[in-house]
Amino acid sequence: MAVPERTVLPEHREALAAGLSGRVLELGAGTGAMFPYYDERVELHAVEPDPHMRVRASERAADLDLAVELVDADAESLPYDDGSVDAVVASLVFCTIPDHEAALDEVARVLRPGGEFRFLEHVRGDGAVGRAHDLLAPAWHTVAGGCHLNRDTGELFRRDDRFELLEYETITDGAVPMIRGRMRRLDERGRLRRALDGLPGL
Numbered sequence: 001m002a003v004p005e006r007t008v009l010p011e012h013r014e015a016l017a018a019g020l021s022g023r024v025l026e027l028g029a030g031t032g033a034m035f036p037y038y039d040e041r042v043e044l045h046a047v048e049p050d051p052h053m054r055v056r057a058s059e060r061a062a063d064l065d066l067a068v069e070l071v072d073a074d075a076e077s078l079p080y081d082d083g084s085v086d087a088v089v090a091s092l093v094f095c096t097i098p099d100h101e102a103a104l105d106e107v108a109r110v111l112r113p114g115g116e117f118r119f120l121e122h123v124r125g126d127g128a129v130g131r132a133h134d135l136l137a138p139a140w141h142t143v144a145g146g147c148h149l150n151r152d153t154g155e156l157f158r159r160d161d162r163f164e165l166l167e168y169e170t171i172t173d174g175a176v177p178m179i180r181g182r183m184r185r186l187d188e189r190g191r192l193r194r195a196l197d198g199l200p201g202l
Contacts, residue, residue: 009120012171012180013037013091016118022086025110027075027103028093029053032060035068045080047073075103083112090119094153101156108162113187117163121153122176154179161191 014037021041026034029046030053038044046068048054054070061068073079075090076099088107097103107117158165163183171178186194 009033012120012178015180016089016091016120017042020087020089020116020118023084024087024089025078025080025085027088027090027107028096029057029070030093032057034089034091035060035064035066038066044068045071045085047071047075047078049074076106078106078110080110082109085110085115086112087116087118090117090121092120092122094119094121094156095151100151100153104156104160108160108185111185113185113190115185116166117183117185118181119153119157119183120178120180122178123152123154126177157181157183161194162186164190164194 013034017034017037017039020038023043023045024038026044026046029035029048030050032046035044035057044067046057048057048070049072051072054072057068058070060066061070071079075093075097088111090107094100094103111117154168154170157163157179158168160183162185164186166182166184168179168181171180
C-alpha cells in the first residue's frame with residue numbers, strides 16, 4: 001500500500017476527515033493511515049482487532065502527538081453505547097470484515113441521529129473486470145489478510161434505509177474500483193418519511 005498511500009489515497013483520506021468534529025470512531029484503524037488527516041476538533045476513537053496493527057497505529061499516533069483511544073474490538077461488536085458517536089469513518093476495511101452486514105448494523109447503532117458514516121472502500125468491478133475479481137477472489141482472500149476482492153459493499157450501503165445517502169462517488173482509475181461517500185443516520189421520523197416518499201401515488 002506504500003505507493004497508493006503516496007499517490008492515490010491522500011485526496012480521498014482528506015475528504016473522509018474534512019470538517020469532522022466531536023466524537024469520531026474509526027473502524028479498522030490498521031496502522032493508523034488515517035490519523036494524519038484528523039484535526040484537533042476530533043475526539044478520536046479507533047478499533048483494530050489485530051494486535052500488530054494496533055502497535056503500529058499507537059506508534060503513529062505518538063509520532064503525530066495525536067490523542068486517540070485505540071481499542072481491541074471487532075467492527076461487528078463495537079464497545080460503544082447506542083447513539084454515542086458523532087461520525088464513523090471506514091477506510092478500506094469493509095472488505096476484510098467477516099460479517100460486513102453486522103458491522104453496518106453496529107455503525108447504525110452507535111451513530112447518533114444526524115451523525116455521518118463516511119467510507120472509502122474497494123468493490124467488485126463491472127463486466128469482465130468483475131468476472132476476473134470473482135475468479136481471483138478465493139486466492140486473494142488467502143494472501144491478502146482475508147480481503148474479499150469481489151464484495152459489493154456499495155450496494156449494501158445504498159439499500160440501507162437507516163441512512164440518507166449524501167454523497168457517493170465511484171473511482172475507476174485503477175485495477176480495483178473504489179467508492180467514496182457520506183451517509184447520514186436517520187431518526188425514526190426520517191426513516192418513515194423516506195419510506196412514504198418511496199410509495200407510489202404519494
